Amino acid sequence: MAVETEIYGPFTVTPVLEGFGAEVAGVPFDQVPLPEDMIKTLTTISDKYAVLIFRNTGLDDGRHVAFSKQLGELEFCPKFNGPDQPDRFSSPHLFDAGNTNLDGSLVKAGTRRWNYNKGNALWHTDSQFNQHRSKYSLLLAHAVPKEGGDTDFADTRRAYNDLPDEKKRELQDLIIESDLWHSRKLAAPEEFATQTVHELASKQPAYHKFVQQAPDGRDTLFIAAHTKRIVAPQAWDLEKSQKLIWELIDHCTKPQYVFSAPWYAPGDMIWWDNRASMHRATPFSDQMEVRDMRRTTVFDDGPYAHGEQVLTDMPAA
Numbered sequence: 001m002a003v004e005t006e007i008y009g010p011f012t013v014t015p016v017l018e019g020f021g022a023e024v025a026g027v028p029f030d031q032v033p034l035p036e037d038m039i040k041t042l043t044t045i046s047d048k049y050a051v052l053i054f055r056n057t058g059l060d061d062g063r064h065v066a067f068s069k070q071l072g073e074l075e076f077c078p079k080f081n082g083p084d085q086p087d088r089f090s091s092p093h094l095f096d097a098g099n100t101n102l103d104g105s106l107v108k109a110g111t112r113r114w115n116y117n118k119g120n121a122l123w124h125t126d127s128q129f130n131q132h133r134s135k136y137s138l139l140l141a142h143a144v145p146k147e148g149g150d151t152d153f154a155d156t157r158r159a160y161n162d163l164p165d166e167k168k169r170e171l172q173d174l175i176i177e178s179d180l181w182h183s184r185k186l187a188a189p190e191e192f193a194t195q196t197v198h199e200l201a202s203k204q205p206a207y208h209k210f211v212q213q214a215p216d217g218r219d220t221l222f223i224a225a226h227t228k229r230i231v232a233p234q235a236w237d238l239e240k241s242q243k244l245i246w247e248l249i250d251h252c253t254k255p256q257y258v259f260s261a262p263w264y265a266p267g268d269m270i271w272w273d274n275r276a277s278m279h280r281a282t283p284f285s286d287q288m289e290v291r292d293m294r295r296t297t298v299f300d301d302g303p304y305a306h307g308e309q310v311l312t313d314m315p316a317a
């Protein structure tokens with residue numbers, strides 16, 4: 001079905017799929033901070049399309065962070081190597097999603113960081129493993145490879161809507177445990193068989209409702225490769241939990257719910273809503289080419305922001 005361009009105030013919106021993903025033109029990123037009515041209009045577009053693509057923004061680190069702050073409070077970049085870990089960027093709000101080291105060299109295959117990045121190729125939502133979850137991610141390209149390295153997106157709202165009623169009833173009251181180290185182990189089992197003291201201290205499991213309402217009012221699944229098991233109303237064992245979780249991830253990522261967003265040039269930015277979509281990184285020649293991507297992450301301030309309190313004496317699986 002052909003999707004038609006829409007006009008929202010000063011912005012031109014070209015949908016990717018019907019109701020999911022849109023390229024937005026006309027944003028004066030050189031004038032950040034933007035007027036409040038523009039931020040409101042962009043948020044309205046985000047609520048509808050969940051993934052907004054901006055080309056050739058001309059943003060630098062400072063304006064990237066300043067624009068993101070207009071959308072809410074920002075996460076601090078996690079310090080997986082301890083509090084003294086040096087930063088590559090001037091702002092503590094910029095998360096390094098690239099493949100270079102502090103000195104500009106490429107992250108070598110087989111290192112812990114290289115293995116860590118493998119987890120990004122699994123379908124996920126950013127910060128699902130945090131008890132105070134995040135609503136938006138804004139990923140800005142600073143260097144892109146000649147080929148590959150696209151980001152795939154999946155519409156969890158439409159996918160949930162298409163589930164049979166019986167399945168929806170089964171999922172309705174479930175509470176999930178999510179754990180960053182679970183997805184790292186799935187992607188790199190040997191490297192992440194154990195975690196360092198700093199890693200464990202930096203990320204504990206988090207608990208959230210499995211079925212939630214997206215910002216546009218539709219029900220959706222809050223699901224990711226980080227989702228480890230069902231813990232309430234009844235505790236499920238790991239195997240049974242994982243069977244259901246991956247059955248649902250497979251469902252949400254069927255071709256009709258998915259599109260792939262290419263990165264054409266430095267300055268391209270994608271703003272996505274982690275409460276309404278999943279995403280994953282796709283391969284590129286990471287031992288040959290630089291892919292410098294920097295991300296701000298905006299804390300959720302909605303009704304599900306802080307998740308659920310779960311009292312569980314389940315042994316760690």
Ligand SMILES: [Fe+2]
Nearest residue numbers: 120124125126
């Ligand atoms: Fe991500």
